[in-house]
Structures are given as C-alpha cells and as structure tokens.
Amino acid sequence: MDGETLSQATPPVLYQALDPRVVKLWKIHSLIASGVLLSVAGIAVLILGFGRTAPWRWLATAWLALAALRVYFLFWHQQRVYRNWGYRLDGRVLETRHGIWWRQLQLLPLARLQHVDLHSGPIERSMGLASLLLHTAGTHEATIVIPGLDANEAVRLRDHLVTVGGDDGV
Amino acid sequence: MMESEPPRLPPQLPPPIPQQAPDGSAGTPRPGFAEGLLLEGRLHPLTLIFAVWNTIKGILIPLVVIMFFGRKRAEDLYFLFAMVFLVLPIGFATVRYFTFTYRIQHGELITHHGVLGRTQRIIPLNRVQDIRIEQSLLHRLFRMADVHVETAGGKEPEASLSVLSLVEAERLRAAVFDVKRTAAATAEAPPAREIIRRLTVRELVFAGLTSNQMASAIAVLLVVWNLLDDFISPEAYERWVLRTTQAATEWVTHVGQRAWIGFLIITVAVLLVGMLFSVIGSVVMFYGFTLARSGEDLHRSYGLFTRRSSSLPRRRIQVLKVEETILRRLFGLATLRADTAASTGQEQHQNRGGRDMLLPILRKTELEGLLPNFFPDLDNGGDWRQVARVAVRRGTFKGSLVCAIIAAISYGIQREWLALWPLLLVPVVYLLNVMSFRYLGYVHGPKYFRTRRGWLRRSTHIVPIRNAQVVLVRQTPFDRRFKVASVLVDTAGKSHTGGPPRIGNVPHEEALELARALARQAAETRFRI
Numbered sequence: 001m002d003g004e005t006l007s008q009a010t011p012p013v014l015y016q017a018l019d020p021r022v023v024k025l026w027k028i029h030s031l032i033a034s035g036v037l038l039s040v041a042g043i044a045v046l047i048l049g050f051g052r053t054a055p056w057r058w059l060a061t062a063w064l065a066l067a068a069l070r071v072y073f074l075f076w077h078q079q080r081v082y083r084n085w086g087y088r089l090d091g092r093v094l095e096t097r098h099g100i101w102w103r104q105l106q107l108l109p110l111a112r113l114q115h116v117d118l119h120s121g122p123i124e125r126s127m128g129l130a131s132l133l134l135h136t137a138g139t140h141e142a143t144i145v146i147p148g149l150d151a152n153e154a155v156r157l158r159d160h161l162v163t164v165g166g167d168d169g170v
Numbered sequence: 171m172m173e174s175e176p177p178r179l180p181p182q183l184p185p186p187i188p189q190q191a192p193d194g195s196a197g198t199p200r201p202g203f204a205e206g207l208l209l210e211g212r213l214h215p216l217t218l219i220f221a222v223w224n225t226i227k228g229i230l231i232p233l234v235v236i237m238f239f240g241r242k243r244a245e246d247l248y249f250l251f252a253m254v255f256l257v258l259p260i261g262f263a264t265v266r267y268f269t270f271t272y273r274i275q276h277g278e279l280i281t282h283h284g285v286l287g288r289t290q291r292i293i294p295l296n297r298v299q300d301i302r303i304e305q306s307l308l309h310r311l312f313r314m315a316d317v318h319v320e321t322a323g324g325k326e327p328e329a330s331l332s333v334l335s336l337v338e339a340e341r342l343r344a345a346v347f348d349v350k351r352t353a354a355a356t357a358e359a360p361p362a363r364e365i366i367r368r369l370t371v372r373e374l375v376f377a378g379l380t381s382n383q384m385a386s387a388i389a390v391l392l393v394v395w396n397l398l399d400d401f402i403s404p405e406a407y408e409r410w411v412l413r414t415t416q417a418a419t420e421w422v423t424h425v426g427q428r429a430w431i432g433f434l435i436i437t438v439a440v441l442l443v444g445m446l447f448s449v450i451g452s453v454v455m456f457y458g459f460t461l462a463r464s465g466e467d468l469h470r471s472y473g474l475f476t477r478r479s480s481s482l483p484r485r486r487i488q489v490l491k492v493e494e495t496i497l498r499r500l501f502g503l504a505t506l507r508a509d510t511a512a513s514t515g516q517e518q519h520q521n522r523g524g525r526d527m528l529l530p531i532l533r534k535t536e537l538e539g540l541l542p543n544f545f546p547d548l549d550n551g552g553d554w555r556q557v558a559r560v561a562v563r564r565g566t567f568k569g570s571l572v573c574a575i576i577a578a579i580s581y582g583i584q585r586e587w588l589a590l591w592p593l594l595l596v597p598v599v600y601l602l603n604v605m606s607f608r609y610l611g612y613v614h615g616p617k618y619f620r621t622r623r624g625w626l627r628r629s630t631h632i633v634p635i636r637n638a639q640v641v642l643v644r645q646t647p648f649d650r651r652f653k654v655a656s657v658l659v660d661t662a663g664k665s666h667t668g669g670p671p672r673i674g675n676v677p678h679e680e681a682l683e684l685a686r687a688l689a690r691q692a693a694e695t696r697f698r699i
Contacts, residue, residue, distance in 0.1 A: 090686075102645070109641075112697055138639035141658070
C-alpha cells in the first residue's frame, strides 16, 4: 500500500509494526462476527422469504453480497489494516497511524499521559498478545489504543512510556 | 422522622464538629495558615425553608389543578399523594441539615453527609476548578446562597452546599482560593481585584437584539441580496422586481386588503415579540455582568433575579473562542467564550451560555486589548496562514451537490422547469466559499495556536499549546486525492465551544509538520488542570 504517504517527512525514527500474530486474532474476531451476522441475516432472509414479503432471488442476492463482503473482511481486509498500522516513539511524542480509507495520525505528547491500561481479552491472552490503552485528559480523542502487541513488549512499552511521561500529569 | 432510627456508622467516626453558630463564627480564616483546620461549618438552618419552597415550587401547579379540578371522590387520595411529595423532600432536607458538615483542613475540602451510609468526600483544593455561588431572588431576600464546588470532569459539581449564608459562602470561597495561593508559594497578600470589563444595560439590550434568530435570518437574506445585486444584470433585476410586484398586487387584490395587512401585522408582531423576549432574556440573565481579575483568578458575576458569581483561575482556560454571528459582525460585535475542564452543566441556563461565557458581548476592537487578561504570555505568532486553495473547489462542489439534490427532489415533486430553482444558488455557494476561504487560516506561534473559520458565522479559537492533549492528523479518501489533511488539537476543555479546534484542507506535508511541531511543543511544557 502507499504507506509512505504518511511517513514522507519522517524523521529517522521508523514506524514499528504491530505483532504479526494480531492478523490471526483479528481474523478470529472477524470469523465470529461474520458467523453471528450471517446467521442473523439468514434467519431474516428465511422469515422474509416464507412470509412472501420479498422474492427469494433478491433475498439470496443480498445475503450472498453480505457473505462476499465478510469473506473480503476475513481474508484481505485484516492484512491491509495490519500493513497500515504503525507506531513510533519520537523523543517525547508517541505517534500512531492507521486506517485504510480514512487515515489518522495521532500524536500524544507523553507528558500528557494520565494513565495506561494493559488489556488482553481471552483469545488475545491465549495467543500471548495484549493491547495498550493510553488515556489523556482530552475530551474528544482522550484514549489512544495500540492493539496487538506481544504481551512482554506491551509491558516493556508501558513501563517505558510511563517513565518518559512520568514527571507530569494532572 | 428518620432520626428515630439509630444510624449505623462506619468504624471510623468522622472527627466531631463542635457546635457553633451557623453564620460561621468559627474564627477568621488566615491566608498563611494552610496547615490544620482552616474553616468548618454546616448548612444554614434556613435550608429547611428553602427545601419547603423548592418542593412547593415543584408541585404548585399539580396541587392547584388537583384542588380545583380533582374528582370529588379521588380528591382525598390525590391530596394524600401531594402530602407525601411535600413531606418527603422536607424530611430529606431535615436529615441533610443535621448530617451535612464541611471543613477545610490540610489543603482539602472535606464534606460529610448521610445517615445510614455516611459519605466522606475529600476534595484536594488544588483540584478545585471553580466555586460557583448562585442566588435566586428568594436567596437574596434572606442573604443566602447555593455554593457549587467544581473539579475537572464529571457531569455534576463535586460538592453542592445548599444553602449557606452569603457571608459564609464568600468566606468558603476566599478560604479555598487563599489556600491555593499559599500552596502556589506566593506569600504576598491576595492581589487587589481589578475590573476587566463591565457590561451596561444598553450593551445587554444590544446583545439581546443581535441574538434573535429571526433577525439573524433577515440579516443573512439582506447580505445575500446585496451580493446578488452585483451579479444580476440591471434589466433582469428590474424585470424580476416588476414581476414580483405584479404577483404581489394580484395576490393582494385576490385575497383582499385585510388579509394582507393582517399577515404583515402578524409577521412584524412575531418579530417584535421575539426580539423583546431576546432582550429581556439577555438583560435578566446577564444584568450587571462584571468580569474582574485578582492576580491569577478571574471572577464573573451577573444576573438580575438569580445572581451568579464564579471564580476561575485563568490558567484553567483550555480554549478561548471568539464567536461572531452575522448580525453581530455587521455591528462589529463578538462573544467571548472559554472552555474549562470543569464539569458540564446540564441546566438550561448553562446552554444559553452561562458557564462558559467570559463576555456575552464586546466590541471586536477591544478584543486584542483584553486577551492578555486571560493569557498573560500570549504571543502574536505572526500572520494568518491560509490553507490549500482547493478548499474553495471542494466546498463549492459539496454545496452544489446539495443544491442539485434539492433541485432533483423538487423536480420530482413538481415536474416543471421552474422547480429547478435551487440550481440558481450555485453561484452564491461559490461566492460564500471564496469568502470563507479568505478568512480560513491558522497561526502557529511559540506558545499559542489559533485557528479561524466561517464566513456567515465566524469563529476563532485560541489554544495555549501547553493544553494540547492529543494532536491528530486526519485524511478522508477525498483529502488524499487532493493531498490535504485536517489537523485537530484535543484539549481537556469541555465542548461548550463546539468541538476541538480544527483546521481542514491543510496541504498534507504542512499538516504533518504542524502536528508534529505542536506535539513536540506540548511535550516540552507542563500541564496542570
């Protein structure tokens, strides 16, 4: 992808990628979501079909379109999200960038860090992954999330961020 | 009523509060005396009267309705309900009066309340954002006041003391701010209060007149009319006026003189009544508005019937916003608002601009002179920097799209070529976009970041960079096509001023540099709420 767009003016520090295993985690999440969504849609299709509210042909097309979308999400989307995700620590500012169509670059001056949460859900934990939630006193974009870090790396990063940002706070 | 039950107290009893006169004869507060007990007290006995009054006020109308229109049989039952609703709040007030105590000790404001579950709340004084003192007409009659202690965040005040005598309320406020000053290691005597700006009734009347929605609409029409004037050829214009006049005369003769006059009178009356209400609202709300400063603290007090006063340390202003609606701009007037980190009030008058309002109305020319009162280290920062010219094209395209959609809908309904009139607005859309582009811009100074935008309704944000919490660069798919981006600066300020300061259509490279520079500057400064 054109990941360079956001990093053209890059000072020497390179963006770090997330742990590659996170793609698998996202795929599992996507699979679960797809399963739920497609079965709910399937039930809706059956109800509408037997109730003769809409012709079977339309319903089948709609359901297949949804299924195709979910297949795209499952096999390609997560890879692209992963490729576009990056974070880096440049001096006392943490930068994260992500997004495929809607790009966002978040810059967090570490002196504004209020507290850090280390979060890992059941699937995340079984894969040895963790997410960092960085909280600031902001009101609109108060929390910055770095998902899918190696659990040890997450702990190390958290300690480092807290140390760098340490001497200030509310 | 509830006193009959033996209260279950937690293992650690709060220190006993010596019985004392409610008017606060517990000794005068000494500024340098930060250690130990500085001030203590409880609610004023009149709390009960006010509780009765509030209850009656709340149920007065239902009560009257029941008394006069209640069905004969059910009347007693309704009356019983009413009594329950009357007695319960009074009971609660009694309990509150007997259990609520507060004190200032070791740099903390400590309140105790509750019977069954006793709650002790400790508010470190250096976290206090604001102490608001509110007096309704009844309060003023008895020289009482409600005191609300605000800290950062949260939907409600951290502590509400209702009611205290006015003397006690002022004493509490003085004590809190004195302790804060001592904590800030400025041993001098509290600086004298100097008045920054006072609003006269005349100005408030003007503020009311210019805040009227309908008047604003008329002003917008007039301005657009003026703009069109330059573009339409005189003949076409004349023809159009002629045709409108003809149509109007026809309509008048058709419907009849009386209906026409009636319509006119009603329109004018509605407008006048609307303006009258705006003026009354403005004067009642902001009567005697005074903005003063003593050292680091800003003080506001205002209100005709309900008198409000509040103090705000100026470094807690997260974002300053200058607002100019079209009508006010014609008169060279503006409104000054401040975002603070204090709790967001849900009350009606707060939405009308009580809390975040620094100055409801001021002349635009005074502004630069007043700003150093709020930001002592304000830098000029240089000239306004414009964004990418592509903003005009994009804005026009968006506006034209809206026009086209409206035209399509209108055509779909009427099936006539005349129904396509919304397309005629496209030149106006282009013009508006050029105008707003000229105004759109930002200033990136060493300590402050300013953005401004809008044309019909202008707004300028001034953000001390030390308040930046997160800086964002956003790109929509369209932004990427035009190689531009938006820069947003998020602060701890509550969004009274309509979202965080943002500037769109900045060339992408420039946006990245700007955002990184802002973040670096923020990282090098200290932030204290």
